[in-house]
Amino acid sequence: MTIPTQHRVHVYGDDVNTDVIFPGKYTYTLRTPEDIAAHALEDLDPDFVQRVQPGDVVVAGRNWGMGSSREQAVTCLKYNGISTIIAASFGGLYFRNCINQGIYPIVCAGLAPIVATGAIITIDREAQEIIVGNTTFVMPPLSSSVKAILDAGGLVPMLQTRFAQK
Amino acid sequence: MPGYTFVEKVLARAAGVASARAGDILDITPDVIFSHDNSAAIIKIFQQTGAPRLAHPQKVVITLDHAVPAPTTLHAQNHAEIRQWVKEQGIRHFFEVGRGICHQVISEEALVLPGETIFGSDSHSTHFGWLGAFGMGVGRTEMAALWATGELWLSVPQALRVTLNGKLTPGVTAKDIALRLLKDLTVSGGQYRSVEFFGDTLATLSIDERPVIPNMMAEFGAMNAYFPPDEQVFAFLDAKRQRDYMPIFPDKDALYNEEYTLNVADLQPQIALPHQPDQVVSLSEAAGQPIQQAFIGTCTGGRYEDLAAAAQVLAGKKTRIRLVIIPASAEVLKEATRTGVLLTLLEAGATITTPGCGPCMGNHMGVPAPQEATISTGSRNFKGRMGTTDAFVYLANPYVVAAAAIAGEIIHPADVL
Numbered sequence: 207m208t209i210p211t212q213h214r215v216h217v218y219g220d221d222v223n224t225d226v227i228f229p230g231k232y233t234y235t236l237r238t239p240e241d242i243a244a245h246a247l248e249d250l251d252p253d254f255v256q257r258v259q260p261g262d263v264v265v266a267g268r269n270w271g272m273g274s275s276r277e278q279a280v281t282c283l284k285y286n287g288i289s290t291i292i293a294a295s296f297g298g299l300y301f302r303n304c305i306n307q308g309i310y311p312i313v314c315a316g317l318a319p320i321v322a323t324g325a326i327i328t329i330d331r332e333a334q335e336i337i338v339g340n341t342t343f344v345m346p347p348l349s350s351s352v353k354a355i356l357d358a359g360g361l362v363p364m365l366q367t368r369f370a371q372k
Numbered sequence: 373m374p375g376y377t378f379v380e381k382v383l384a385r386a387a388g389v390a391s392a393r394a395g396d397i398l399d400i401t402p403d404v405i406f407s408h409d410n411s412a413a414i415i416k417i418f419q420q421t422g423a424p425r426l427a428h429p430q431k432v433v434i435t436l437d438h439a440v441p442a443p444t445t446l447h448a449q450n451h452a453e454i455r456q457w458v459k460e461q462g463i464r465h466f467f468e469v470g471r472g473i474c475h476q477v478i479s480e481e482a483l484v485l486p487g488e489t490i491f492g493s494d495s496h497s498t499h500f501g502w503l504g505a506f507g508m509g510v511g512r513t514e515m516a517a518l519w520a521t522g523e524l525w526l527s528v529p530q531a532l533r534v535t536l537n538g539k540l541t542p543g544v545t546a547k548d549i550a551l552r553l554l555k556d557l558t559v560s561g562g563q564y565r566s567v568e569f570f571g572d573t574l575a576t577l578s579i580d581e582r583p584v585i586p587n588m589m590a591e592f593g594a595m596n597a598y599f600p601p602d603e604q605v606f607a608f609l610d611a612k613r614q615r616d617y618m619p620i621f622p623d624k625d626a627l628y629n630e631e632y633t634l635n636v637a638d639l640q641p642q643i644a645l646p647h648q649p650d651q652v653v654s655l656s657e658a659a660g661q662p663i664q665q666a667f668i669g670t671c672t673g674g675r676y677e678d679l680a681a682a683a684q685v686l687a688g689k690k691t692r693i694r695l696v697i698i699p700a701s702a703e704v705l706k707e708a709t710r711t712g713v714l715l716t717l718l719e720a721g722a723t724i725t726t727p728g729c730g731p732c733m734g735n736h737m738g739v740p741a742p743q744e745a746t747i748s749t750g751s752r753n754f755k756g757r758m759g760t761t762d763a764f765v766y767l768a769n770p771y772v773v774a775a776a777a778i779a780g781e782i783i784h785p786a787d788v789l
Contacts, residue, residue: 225754230733235446249756269560275495277511303511351525369422
């Protein structure tokens with residue numbers, strides 16, 4: 207059983223692209239997670255890396271992470287302590303990149319309009335609910351394929367188990 | 373029971389099942405998997421998985437294209453690690469610095485064929501829809517998993533049917549069709565979907581123009597795109613292909629969850645304004661905007677006909693601003709050399725650099741200064757995209773980019789002739 211957890215949120219709008227989450231110019235030169243994390247959201251929210259605390263959650267509108275397939279747009283948030291991203295919808299590649307890195311992408315259209323950066327939300331994974339004030343959102347169910355990867359902690363740990371058994 | 377869309381059919385084939393419907397989850401075994409400069413990072417992930425070796429080295433393609441020739445020691449080190457890996461793993465389809473951009477090279481080499489499935493660690497992998505193949509982008513971790521296992525899970529997407537009717541007028545290109553689709557349906561218009569094209573326009577588009585539209589469906593959020601392959605495509609592939617193939621066509625009564633029709637006969641040149649590819653206006657609305665740099669290149673707009681279009685506008689003229697031209701491949705550069713297009717461009721004042729991605733994603737060879745405006749035949753104009761946060765990128769077809777290079781501002785090509 208998991209207990210509900212409280213998280214501070216960082217809120218963004220619609221159609222946030224991967225170039226502003228992690229600039230393309232760094233994609234072949236920055237290779238450690240720490241170096242990648244230092245440039246998170248630098249062209250959208252330059253204060254983010256100073257402000258963010260482990261356990262915080264990113265909340266966004268429609269089409270979060272559209273554009274490039276670059277996985278660092280997830281890595282840079284993960285290594286700033288972001289474990290969950292809640293958006294009205296995700297770019298298709300970004301959604302998969304989240305799962306593969308063990309970051310839970312939650313589709314929830316109603317949250318971004320009613321919270322501001324700094325607000326506290328409650329995530330109840332057991333009940334599959336997000337609670338803010340008097341409002342409760344139900345999290346959509348995950349497919350078994352997605353759940354298996356998230357439960358393993360990401361695609362690499364899942365493959366490690368698979369190849370260790372061989 | 374309704375018929376099947378292209379994507380339902382192609383993914384059923386790739387999963388080895390009799391049939392599939394949108395929403396089904398399948399384990400896909402692709403025919404081709406490719407990566408580029410990001411292969412160095414993928415190698416590191418692959419090594420963490422515990423996989424002993426590549427599952428299918430013969431399916432693997434690697435091109436060096438994103439930062440070539442290496443602009444820094446770090447980039448050079450990346451390339452060196454990739455070359456070493458290619459040797460160790462016996463990867464036959466390896467393309468060196470200068471051969472060209474992955475999507476263009478794989479097409480020219482006929483490495484993927486109609487009805488096949490290709491995954492690339494590059495979002496513009498939707499490109500291969502021009503051949504009637506299923507092309508989809510994946511992340512680095514997924515590419516490592518594909519190297520290790522040869523398969524990937526996928527949820528079969530819904531499909532959007534786009535019908536294009538009519539013939540484009542001179543000076544209007546497939547780029548304008550792509551921009552107009554983005555304007556009408558926005559950057560989330562294709563989200564998670566297969567965008568399947570039909571209509572009498574398709575047959576009028578040349579081999580060089582066709583990839584532009586599936587390529588830019590990445591900007592549309594599409595999972596993949598599809599053009600029904602025809603005799604032009606078959607003939608193009610026949611010169612090079614090394615295996616047989618079976619094209620796939622959707623059923624006439626396939627179930628699409630949305631339909632969109634555009635008559636392209638009246639279409640005028642379109643421009644995407646900073647900082648999003650769906651902030652599209654017609655050329656006349658953007659005219660007069662001062663421009664400091666013009667760029668013709670990328671997987672979207674760096675093919676031979678793009679260079680030839682620019683040469684048509686630039687013949688006998690001089691550029692007022694810097695014009696960077698980067699052919700999408702060595703083949704494109706050779707063709708432009710053979711026909712004299714290259715000389716026309718050079719005489720007009722253009723600078724030509726190594727085939728590859730160039731400044732499109734801000735690596736090198738045309739990064740703008742702060743506050744400068746670039747007009748580009750590329751596909752993305754997000755804030756910071758070309759490497760400078762406070763710069764501005766406009767997207768247009770090659771005629772319009774060439775005209776801007778002459779005038780130093782956005783202008784109709786007819787006004788500089």
